[in-house]
Amino acid sequence: MLGWGSLCARAMLVLATIACLAGASLAHAAEQWQNEWAVAPGFSITSDTKGYDFPSAIAFVPNPGPGPKDPLYFVTEVRGTIKVVTNDRSIHTFAQDIVGSKPPEELPALVAETGMAGLYLDPTHGYVYVSFAYRDEGMVLRNNLVRFESTPEVFSLEPKSKLSFTEIFADQPSSQSHQIGAMLVHEGYLYVSVGDALQTHLVRDLNYTVGKILRMTLDGKPVPDNPFYIDDDVKKPANFVWAYGLRNPFGLTVAEKGLF
Template structure:
């Protein structure tokens, strides 16, 4: 009994004497930084958006849209979120603001949806944010046909400079669907803000391909961002066991899944013996073994001039943040950060304050800011 008491007292001392996270300094090859905890007690947060008034919106996969004001997580979630299903990897996923949000208060949500007897799919809804509630909620996109799995919904979204919305849909765990261009699974769809096929989409003259398709052959995209200089949309996607990829999303491209991959099946059985083939776009970068990437952002702030133009990618399986130094379309340097943090990084965002923001994928998920160590 005395031994247990000494252990408890000793542990209490260690915990009490350990520096707070905001006081710890982390080092990279180019900069020293620390983490500030903005919010916690979020249930599997998935995506983050910055509002013009300085507050933030956070999605929880469990189906809640939360707001952070002045660094404090509001207890009551935003009301009016559309009906969705929380199952496996599905739930409330991405949130992104309309490019003219200041004027129209419009945002977009991606999420998993189920109809009994018909299965589940990835949906996108448009809505207006009025105070702490959503109004005028309208479904503008639904990936068809539905499926019976609870995997690979994808759901990441991004706007290009022309104001068109890119929506990633996973292969739903049924790999052959990614090569079927009359099936919305396994690709990136480019839409107007009304959900119609965007003008100039590459397959509108081909009756065998759904008009919203911009790319296909994508397995499960969970990171998407716009390049600050070129304006092109970059993405990353989960491979199976190995073969996580970074790609530039270009009109009409086939990214090969599952005909080519650097990974193998989870069972250990090869999926294919090819890593490239004619007519398929090779990845700009890949990981083997898998890191399970999620969330990505180019650094464009002033807080870390050494990181200007670097690409940051979160990792779920490997529980780290990856910094990639890129010249043109070549990765020149790769550095792993926050490996000792022990947290699954779900989302990475470039904040308007010049800081990088992170979400951690846990039942007690957190929102962090990366700020200079001073």
């Protein structure tokens, strides 16, 4: 019959074996994860610019100017700043304080997962569109959209004007997740994706902007041939609805047969 000391020794040996196996398994899992996300053959990763504070989106100028100080790409920072990077890789502040007040806690707290979301460049008009979630005067989360005007085709280091689309979303819900997001200009109209604000029962309700793809003029007005258009009232979400029933659309692109 084994004594207490022998039993303890065997138990410790079993635990040590399990720990070793678990460690090996975790190491293998980590190695697999790294392999799955490894850089594909023929590609490499380098640091182009640095010094950003929670960068949330990037958009390249389609045909940048040739000069060293001509804009190459734009970067949004989640707390409300737009940076523009020029051909010589210098970084300039294009606009700031867009979102307004900061959240009560900073990331990685859930309450901090709001701020700048989508970024889109319209080279034809030199427009820079940004979408974001913010807290209104009552500390209620809302979606919003702002358009900055710069130089057509090549853009600029500073905006010429600013247009807010606040009225469209002022009475509409948002949330710490599934907020407003991607934008796209197609055939002269602006398309905007809006998540369901974690309120799935509203995605099929045309009285709400959440869970929808919205279609509007470049100035934020309803388009008369939208499928549920009623009138020109910007406070009626139905006037903007192009598609509904979506959960969390976070990308838009145009393919041969439609919008995706």
